[in-house]
Amino acid sequence: MSRSPIELKGSIFTFAVVHLYTLQPEVIYEALIKKITQSPTFLKNAPVIINLANIPEGANWNKIYHAINKSGLHIIGVSDCKDIYLKSAIINTGLPLLSQGKNIKQKASFIAQEPYQKIKTRVINTPIRSGQQIYAKDCDLIITSSVSAGAEVIADGNIHIYGMMRGRVFAGAKGDISSQIFCLYLIAELVSIAGYYWLSNQIPEKFYGQSARIIFSNNTLKIQPLL
Template sequence: MLTKIIKFKQNNFSFYVIYLYNNQPELIFNAIKEKINHSPIFFKKISVIININYIKNEIDWKKVYNAIISTGINIIGVIGCNNKNIIKSINNTGIPILFTNNKDQKKNQNNDFKKQKKNVNNIKQKSIIQIIKEKNSLSLNKNIIYNKSKIIYNPIRSGQQIYAYNSDLIIINNVSTGAELIADGNIHIYGFMRGKALSGANGDKNCQIFCTQLFAELLSIAGEYLLQEQIPNKFLGKSSRIYLNNKVLTIKSCS
């Protein structure tokens, strides 16, 4: 009788991604350390993927790699790299190069998002009739990708990490201590919220977090953080709205 040794199975995982916009190792190190100092417990032994797509100049990957890992962060992969010399340098450090699927589709999606954002900025200057005509025109373009809200009805257990890419995240249940909710859009929790909630993960400062019963370990919007001990007692267990006000994370009671 054969005993099973291993099994290959496809799973879906969500990881934090650090987007690099500068190729200077010292600046990268200082920026990461500043984030870690805001919430040392949250970033302890965290594993990330590094995105270097936005670096237009040459990058000394070995120095950048050493700068990042010296902060205590673990690198599990690199994306956004098309330069053969840089790929070779990354391979020499033993870090895998990760490739995303449907590159052309994502490029179109980003272009459509920029166009839609521009339309939103001009919305006050247009009549209702003009807006309706434009929306009807856009609906004929099959290349536009619309992301619905990610809705989860099951309880989120400790150790689980849920990520809503380019959309809102709605949890219609309880979120346990040690669970992580991450969304590029808003986060809604209709239940006890005892884990971590990170809204505006793509940097959108207009995102908000809504909880019916707030006991969160950590709250974050576009990189600004509040730890559990920083949440005023008057909001604990209450229905609350969390948002940014002049770059300050603010909590307001909804009851």
């Protein structure tokens, strides 16, 4: 029996969501370039979703589309578009229209909102190299070694990292806002809890290279000394 030439599988990918608040393509372009310059590891040539919830009717999508492409970002979809004519223009550029829950804010695209129960803890004793992705499904994740820049660690529960914490770190990946991140050396490119995230330039400078505990409280991320 011959094998099918294709196979569809569920997977986990991380996408930044760009919320637009202006119709001016040149302003959008300059703002994107500034953000990319601040966090090139995370944003340079990155796939992104464009959120149009705050854009009024009458936007020229073609100009906005070209401004975003010119910045080097790659649009993979558009969310929260309410203008029927704008929707038509988006579809004509070959992009899908996406929908999001009303309370989603700065969320990575793989985040689900269903409650879950933690089953166990996954422990990894080896370094997580650049390009590697580790996912602890329905449990906490403990890494006793370091996480390199360009690596990605994801857990549905808490994350504990006892070596250098570089790379991108996602706790509460299924939407559990009670999840936390604990680390001894904070040098991350991105930290996220339940989809709410900080890029490296948003992490308070005084915690750079320090031990830290990152939590979600009062609708925002907060950081505390661990020791």
